[in-house]
Amino acid sequence: MTKTDRPVVKASLFAKAMLPFGVPIVVTLVLLALVGEAWPRSLAPGSSLKLAGFAATAITAVAAWRYAVAGTDDARVGKMAALLCLVTGLMGWPVWSTGVMPSINGLKLDPPRAVRMTFDRIELTHQAKTTTKFHWAWLESGSGDPILPSGRYFIAEDHYERWAATPPATVTVRVSRGVLGALVVTGYE
Numbered sequence: 001m002t003k004t005d006r007p008v009v010k011a012s013l014f015a016k017a018m019l020p021f022g023v024p025i026v027v028t029l030v031l032l033a034l035v036g037e038a039w040p041r042s043l044a045p046g047s048s049l050k051l052a053g054f055a056a057t058a059i060t061a062v063a064a065w066r067y068a069v070a071g072t073d074d075a076r077v078g079k080m081a082a083l084l085c086l087v088t089g090l091m092g093w094p095v096w097s098t099g100v101m102p103s104i105n106g107l108k109l110d111p112p113r114a115v116r117m118t119f120d121r122i123e124l125t126h127q128a129k130t131t132t133k134f135h136w137a138w139l140e141s142g143s144g145d146p147i148l149p150s151g152r153y154f155i156a157e158d159h160y161e162r163w164a165a166t167p168p169a170t171v172t173v174r175v176s177r178g179v180l181g182a183l184v185v186t187g188y189e
Contacts, residue, residue, distance in 0.1 A: 017084035028099035039106035045151030053097030061089030105178035
């Protein structure tokens with residue numbers, strides 16, 4: 001292989017190919033700085049934003065790929081950049097789905113609905129390698145076509161302590177549909 005057979009790769013190509021992973025992290029940090037927890041983000045089980053996150057990932061990866069290969073005519077460089085953007089885009093997909101999209105979904109909520117669910121049990125988990133505790137309630141939906149599915153719901157510590165002392169038979173869950181269509185739990189009664 002001679003020197004002319006090797007593709008010419010700009011040093012900035014690798015940094016540009018990392019954009020599909022970096023952009024959602026920066027957007028998440030900006031949203032946290034500007035909004036904090038002012039917009040509700042607690043999604044109901046079964047109401048995910050994976051598809052919306054995947055769409056954002058695809059758009060970001062294609063835009064980063066076009067930006068990375070701008071001014072390059074070598075197809076080998078384009079393929080390598082596409083592969084890098086694909087990999088970093090897949091790394092950014094969970095960040096879009098669990099960081100940015102729940103915040104956007106909570107931007108505007110429909111009027112809340114009250115759904116009565118049967119209380120099953122509570123659960124306490126720990127964040128890995130920290131002392132942070134997460135409090136959960138296992139709730140079961142009624143028969144028929146439930147608005148909210150049975151599953152594990154994130155609850156505040158005061159609810160956890162109250163329900164540990166006196167387990168309720170039923171719990172009323174307040175839920176609203178967000179801008180992106182995912183159900184957001186706004187409170188418990």
